Every structure is written in structure tokens, then in C-alpha cells.
Amino acid sequence: MRPPTADAAGRERLGLMPAPLRIAIPIHSFEPGGVERVALNLASAWRAAGHDVRVVLGRDEGADRSRAPCDLDYWSLPSRISTAAFETLWMMWCLFRYLRREDTDVVFCAGNTYAVVCVVMRLLIRRRCPPVLVKISNDLYRCDLPPGYRHLYHLWLKVQRAMLDRFVALAGPMNREIVETLGITPDRVVTICDPALTAERFAKLSGIPREQAAPLHRGLRFLAVGRLARQKNLPLLIRAFVGGSHASDTLTIVGDGAERGKLEALVAALAMQDRVTFAGHVVDPDPFYRRADFLLMSSDYEGVPAVAIEAIAAGLPVIATDCSSSMKTLLGHGSRGVLVPVGDVSALAAAIGKAGRIPRLDAASRSYAETFTIECAARKYLAAMRSLAARPRQEPGSISRRAAASVASGVPPASTRCQSDKSPSA
Missing domain, CATH: 3.40.50.2000 (Glycogen Phosphorylase B;)
Structure with missing residues (x-):
């Protein structure tokens, strides 16, 4: 276990220089994927800037294992069986175990795929759950879905709105998309161009x-x-x-x-x-x-x-x-x-x-x-995480009540991008 340090909010109150951030990043495995590749590159940049970064792995395997940055600190739980078939459930268990034992200032949710993992952490750990910064890696309007499925998907987005803390748009037009579909105030969204390249x-x-x-x-x-x-x-x-x-x-x-x-x-x-x-x-x-x-x-x-x-x-x-x-x-x-x-x-x-x-x-x-370079994005992500780490954590129960109220309030209006309720044919 890492030695405890005063959290960001406490150091700020004392007028001290901010401590290095303790960042946890859940990643399923080293199987090829743009979300995971960008997350690992960002993690390397944050570590180089002096921050304490842990990549919480579901499986320490995958086709891109040889490409993974060797300077990072990887944490995983051993398993006697392959967890690939239920990787999301296993990821939840791994991140839960990690957050219960390690002091963490912020969780970086590298893409929409991991949002369910972070929502479950908020439900399980409640006040002890660190704030979550979510990178929105996919379209939220989802005009490809039939109307019924799209309605359910937008309900799920409203759960994320209530349970997670701040959201990252990967380009200017996505900022409005996130505000509209999640029904949040603009101050909960920060635009950071997708760091696809070094x-x-x-x-x-x-x-x-x-x-x-x-x-x-x-x-x-x-x-x-x-x-x-x-x-x-x-x-x-x-x-x-x-x-x-x-x-x-x-x-x-x-x-x-x-x-x-x-x-x-x-x-x-x-x-x-x-x-x-x-x-x-x-x-x-x-x-x-x-x-x-x-x-x-x-x-x-x-x-x-x-x-x-x-x-x-x-x-x-x-x-x-x-x-x-x-x-x-x-x-x-x-x-x-x-x-x-x-x-x-x-x-x-x-x-x-x-x-x-x-x-x-x-x-x-x-x-x-x-x-769209890592060098441009890494500093902006750190600033967003620093502001989250300095905020007081939610009281127990407040998030779940807010989530219930959020879902009950309905879904955002259909986007003008969804001109038809017919699913496009493949």
C-alpha cells in the first residue's frame, strides 16, 4: 500500500503546494483498442510529470502487450481461470479491490466502455469512491439504435450524469452533444482534443x-x-x-x-x-x-x-x-x-x-x-483531475438518491442528427 498523503483539498486549505495526484486507470487488457492505447500513452505522460499512476488491469495479456509502456505501474489480481468471457464483471471486482486498499485521488475512465465499471464503484464504495473523470469516446446520440433501445441508452446516460463527476469532450462539437444528451451544465464538461498521436x-x-x-x-x-x-x-x-x-x-x-x-x-x-x-x-x-x-x-x-x-x-x-x-x-x-x-x-x-x-x-x-497530440492533452487532463481531487466527496446516499431522481425525470430530446427512427441497414 502506498503511504498516505494529505488529499488535494486538505493541502489546498493549508496553502501547501499540491501533492502529486494518485490516479487509477481501469483497463480490461492489452487487446488492441484505441481507447486503451490512448489511456496508456496519457498515463506515461502523467507519470513523467511526477504523478503516481496505477493501471488497474483485468488481464495482464493481449496482442498489444509488447507495445505497452514499460515505465508504468500495473496492478492486477491473479486468477486461475480465464476472465475474458466476463471481463467487465472481473474489472469491477479488480477495481473494487484496488480502491478499497489504495488511496486514490481520481479515477480516469478512459472511455464509455468503462462507465458501467465506475458507476458500480460509486454504488459499492460510496463516499470512499474517488471522483471520476470520464472521457466520452463514442457518439452519444446513437442514431443507429432503434427508438426503444435509444430511449434505454439515454436513460443509462442520465444514470452516468448522476453518478459520475466530470466529462471530457474530444472535440468542440462533442461538448454540446454531451451537455444535451446528459442534461448537465456546461461547467461539468471540459473539451480536450483526442490525444491520438504523440x-x-x-x-x-x-x-x-x-x-x-x-x-x-x-x-x-x-x-x-x-x-x-x-x-x-x-x-x-x-x-x-x-x-x-x-x-x-x-x-x-x-x-x-x-x-x-x-x-x-x-x-x-x-x-x-x-x-x-x-x-x-x-x-x-x-x-x-x-x-x-x-x-x-x-x-x-x-x-x-x-x-x-x-x-x-x-x-x-x-x-x-x-x-x-x-x-x-x-x-x-x-x-x-x-x-x-x-x-x-x-x-x-x-x-x-x-x-x-x-x-x-x-x-x-x-x-x-x-x-491531437498527447503532449497538448496531458496537461489539460491533469488540470481537470486536479480540480476534481480538490472537491469534497459526496455524502453517503446522496448520489443514489440523485440518480433515481435523474432517471425518473426522463430522457433528453431527440437530436437533430437523428432524422429518422429507422435503423440504417448494413
Whole structure:
């Protein structure tokens, strides 16, 4: 157990210099995922700044284990059986055990996936539960859901509003989205651009040379990068590529996941094996950015997708579904790529067919990605956590009563982004 120190509020009252923050970060495992990768990079930056950071692991394993920062302090509970099948329940138990034994100033909830873990901590530990800073990593409007499911999802958001403390928007447009869907005051939201890159990696990607016009001597090379998961709606992407691409164009899909078998079967059924390649999970995707001409995205929902930021830094125009309130800003309202409606295979196919007409990214467009670096974000996160740690903790029972009242008050109005109650087809 770490030696106890005066908490941030106590030191502030005494007029002392603030102590290093004691930060806990729950992470399921080292399986590939943008939320986890960004959290570990932030943790390294906070540790380098002198703070006491613990990564509370559900499983000390995963395909990205070798890429995990070696300077971090990892904490986990041993288990005689694999916990992968019930990783969320196991994560709750691990974080509960950790918070019961270790003094912690703030819990950093790295993405929406971990919100349920942090809500359960607040219910179990109550007053002893440290304040929670939540990074909103996905779209909250969720127009992809049928109306009934969307209603339930918005009820769940209101529980988070009552139980958790402060929320991070990953880009300016997300700030309004969080305020509207959670029904909170603006002071409970802080905007910190998604730290998808380090300064070093931005320099590497932005140094990739690019042709200034569509190549005449070969077909276009399209790239998709990410987990092969349902959220990404890759069947739609594959069908759009088949419908809109020219005979000499190719598509490379980088990533792995539960959907891979179905996707490979779809490519085989469409007789596209010679033009669609599955690269699998790779440690370093940058060579694929170097060889590609365009990035394709077909997600049903996202937060601020790191892959789009990486592509912009590498000089790739992005052709994507309008899967987030931040996408228009991210793509510079057309200067860095093209947006099509979510779930619209015909519109995505048409954009792929006209890709040769999309302007290439100049140096100014590529420099936009520099906004999304760990170095810029780490300091802002620390300031937000410092202000949370200085606040008095809730009295026992106050949160649960507030949660009940919150849920009873209903759900926020439907977003203007949800123009239809029909779920987009894959």
C-alpha cells in the first residue's frame, strides 16, 4: 500500500503546494483498442510529470502487450481461470479491490466502455469512491439504435450524469452533444482534443511524401484501419467498395476481431479476393498509411476516431460515414475528405467512385492533426483531475438518491442528427 498523503483539498486549505495526484486507470487488457492505447500513452505522460499512476488491469495479456509502456505501474489480481468471457464483471471486482486498499485521488475512465465499471464503484464504495473523470469516446446520440433501445441508452446516460463527476469532450462539437444528451451544465464538461498521436508520431506521419494528383499509372489504393467489430459496419464498406471502385483499385483492411470470418466470407462470395486484402492486426500501421491513397470509414457511430486523425497527418483524404458530431469539423467541412450518411451503401460507393476528384491534402490541412497530440492533452487532463481531487466527496446516499431522481425525470430530446427512427441497414 502506498503511504498516505494529505488529499488535494486538505493541502489546498493549508496553502501547501499540491501533492502529486494518485490516479487509477481501469483497463480490461492489452487487446488492441484505441481507447486503451490512448489511456496508456496519457498515463506515461502523467507519470513523467511526477504523478503516481496505477493501471488497474483485468488481464495482464493481449496482442498489444509488447507495445505497452514499460515505465508504468500495473496492478492486477491473479486468477486461475480465464476472465475474458466476463471481463467487465472481473474489472469491477479488480477495481473494487484496488480502491478499497489504495488511496486514490481520481479515477480516469478512459472511455464509455468503462462507465458501467465506475458507476458500480460509486454504488459499492460510496463516499470512499474517488471522483471520476470520464472521457466520452463514442457518439452519444446513437442514431443507429432503434427508438426503444435509444430511449434505454439515454436513460443509462442520465444514470452516468448522476453518478459520475466530470466529462471530457474530444472535440468542440462533442461538448454540446454531451451537455444535451446528459442534461448537465456546461461547467461539468471540459473539451480536450483526442490525444491520438504523440508529437514524434505526428512528425513521422506528416513527413510522408504525397503525390499532388490522382495517379494515372495505377488504380487507387484504399485503406481501412480498426477493429473488425460490428460498430465499424465493414460489410457496408466492402459492398460500397465493390459497387463504386474501378477494376484496378484495391482495398486493404488492417485490423482483427470477431467479424473477420464473416467479412472474409463476404469478400469470397463477391469474388473480390484479388482486390480486397486482410492484413490482420499489426503493431505498426504506418507503412500502410504510406502506401495508401485514401482512408475509408463506414462506422455506425464513433467519438473522434483516432484513425481519421492519423490519416490526416499522413496526408490521406478521408471518405467516411457521418458517424459522429465531430466528423464535419474533423474533415474541415470538406477540405480533408468527404462525408456520406451513416448506413448508406450507395452514397459511400458513389464517393469511392469519385475519389480521384478529391483534392489532396496540403501541408496546412495535414498540420491540423497536430492539435491531437498527447503532449497538448496531458496537461489539460491533469488540470481537470486536479480540480476534481480538490472537491469534497459526496455524502453517503446522496448520489443514489440523485440518480433515481435523474432517471425518473426522463430522457433528453431527440437530436437533430437523428432524422429518422429507422435503423440504417448494413
